[in-house]
Amino acid sequence: MKFSLPRQVLILAALSLVPGVGQAIYFRDKISWQSPIPPSEMVSADQAREWGDTTVWIDARPDDEFARDHVPGAVSLNEDRWNELLPQFLAVWSPGKKVVVYCSAQSCDLAREVAERLRKEAQLPDVFVLEGGWEAWVKKNR
């Protein structure tokens, strides 16, 4: 049986949907359709503040932005100087503390990447990304 070109394209496109949908169902808990960061790995500014002294804040923005302003008590840890800054962060971290990482805004990837590296490379539990980033913190606290 011979199919026209548009029909061939449609059949292949439709066939690919089947495993694609199946995989989307299988991975439904591992990825959020709303945000690159799963809700379980995010924390709001209010909630992070409620954690009080048990929180270690990490500023994942570049050095110049950290130098300009940052969350009080935050430690700078960015990917540009990861090896240099990681020991400084580990010096203030202790087991049981929650880590909250932020970058400039909700749309930036730096916080997510730093949080992921802390979980994978430093094997730290309780690492969260601040919802809305630095912008959200400024709105809530200034």
Next chain:
Amino acid sequence: MRFSLGNFLWRILDLIIAAIFIYAGVLKALDPVQLAHDIDHYKTLPWAVGVGLAFYLPWLEIFCGLALIFRLFYRGALSILTLLVVVFLGATIAAKVRGLDITCGCFGHASQNWSFPTHLALDLGILATLAVLCYCSVARARASASPMPTS
């Protein structure tokens, strides 16, 4: 049989392109979460669309690769793959122009450290090969449609 060498080379090219897309598709299908993030790095599509593509595109590549191997929906597969490569190429160039430091995610983690010229060369090579396959397919269809010469 006429054009047997040509047919042989055509088949080899088919298999090479099919293998590339099946390999790339399987690598990406194994880690759709990473692919969604790779697509997001291009900063051209909403996150939800990127997630949808991350689940869909790898399978489209795999099915098109299989279609080339089994010569089933052959022209459809060639058309889809050519369109995909053109889109990848355009997105890669656009990202470079916009100064984005991205990984294309084309071959999962294997391509994470590839440079822009490497991406470009690979995409252009695949596109050129697809163009040759399209030409062969059209030429074959025309030859089989024309009446056989009588001697």
